Amino acid sequence: MRILIVLDNFYIPQYSGGVESCTHELALELAGRGHEVAVLCRLAMEGMTGLRLRALRRFFGKPYAGDRLLGYPVYRAWDVPGALDALITDFSPDVALIQNWSPVRVAGVLAARGIPAAVYLHNVFTELLDGDLRSLSGVRFIANSVFTAERFRQILGIEALPLPPLFRPELYVGRRDPRNVTFINPHPKKGSHLAFEVAKLCPDIPFHFVQSWTLGEDHYALINAKLQELPNLTFQTRTRNM
Numbered sequence: 001m002r003i004l005i006v007l008d009n010f011y012i013p014q015y016s017g018g019v020e021s022c023t024h025e026l027a028l029e030l031a032g033r034g035h036e037v038a039v040l041c042r043l044a045m046e047g048m049t050g051l052r053l054r055a056l057r058r059f060f061g062k063p064y065a066g067d068r069l070l071g072y073p074v075y076r077a078w079d080v081p082g083a084l085d086a087l088i089t090d091f092s093p094d095v096a097l098i099q100n101w102s103p104v105r106v107a108g109v110l111a112a113r114g115i116p117a118a119v120y121l122h123n124v125f126t127e128l129l130d131g132d133l134r135s136l137s138g139v140r141f142i143a144n145s146v147f148t149a150e151r152f153r154q155i156l157g158i159e160a161l162p163l164p165p166l167f168r169p170e171l172y173v174g175r176r177d178p179r180n181v182t183f184i185n186p187h188p189k190k191g192s193h194l195a196f197e198v199a200k201l202c203p204d205i206p207f208h209f210v211q212s213w214t215l216g217e218d219h220y221a222l223i224n225a226k227l228q229e230l231p232n233l234t235f236q237t238r239t240r241n242m
Contacts (some may be wrong), residue, residue: 002036004093004115008080008101011041012070016238017213018185019099019122022144022165024070026097029166031072038091040064040084043076062086081105088113104131107139118142121160124151125189133158172242181205185212186223186235196226199233211238 005023012020027037043065063083064075073091077083081102088109096117098106103119110117118140119133124147133141134156141160143149149160181199186192186209199207207230209223223235 002092002094003030003038004087004091004096005037005039005099006080006084006096006106007039007041007099008106009042009099010044011039011074011076014044014076015214016240018165022122022167023099025165025167027070027072029168038073038075038087038093040075040077040080040087042080043078062090081109084109085113088115101128102130103133104129104135107136111136111138120144120163121148121152122165124148124155126155132156179206180208180234182208182210184210186210187213187215187219192219196230196233199226199230203230203232205232207233208236209233210236 005027007019007023009015009019012024023039027039030037063079063086064077066073066075068074075083075087075091077087084106093115096106096110096115098110098117098119100120100122107117107119116138119136120142122144133152141152141158142163143152143160144163144165146162149162152158152160181202183192183195186195190213192209195207195209199205215223227233227235
């Protein structure tokens with residue numbers, strides 16, 4: 001089966017977060033089971049990857065450029081929904097999985113081309129959606145947890161199948177050597193303000209914060225201020241080796 005995963009966000013190695021990691025793990029697993037998998041994502045201008053793919057995009061005259069840096073085809077475009085129709089022609093997917101962002105625009109293109117699709121809901125930030133999911137017909141919904149599924153049922157009346165993200169445990173399981181309270185993704189949307197308060201209330205316990213999402217200058221400034229204030233707090237930038 002030819003499976004297209006559409007992610008209207010930057011992707012590994014240009015950006016890394018929970019959805020991106022889950023997408024990568026899923027693509028590897030599906031490819032390992034004999035399926036032909038490709039990912040369509042947004043192209044960032046920064047770095048060597050951005051420079052090389054911008055040149056390829058201009059040379060071939062397509063709205064996207066591809067690479068196999070991750071072991072499967074990844075197509076990157078400035079405008080993901082706008083590039084989708086051309087990629088459908090080139091890749092000819094049997095089915096598509098839409099990861100969170102721009103689901104209404106993306107689903108509209110897929111429906112027009114007769115491609116069965118499912119929207120995988122990874123968070124409850126409805127302000128990030130590009131329209132009303134209730135306007136979509138013939139689209140299935142998946143949620144990363146029972147909580148997410150229940151939240152969308154309450155807000156929009158959507159029935160989503162709870163399906164926890166797939167991951168390969170060998171990449172994460174290690175020898176247990178408890179020394180810190182480790183907090184992944186110290187971002188305000190993930191409750192970093194509460195984590196700072198807990199660390200302040202427990203000065204005898206080491207707290208280790210590890211970056212996941214891209215942080216703005218104001219976020220870095222706040223973390224640096226907290227590092228000066230809390231001697232039991234350490235911070236580590238993003239790592240692929242969890």
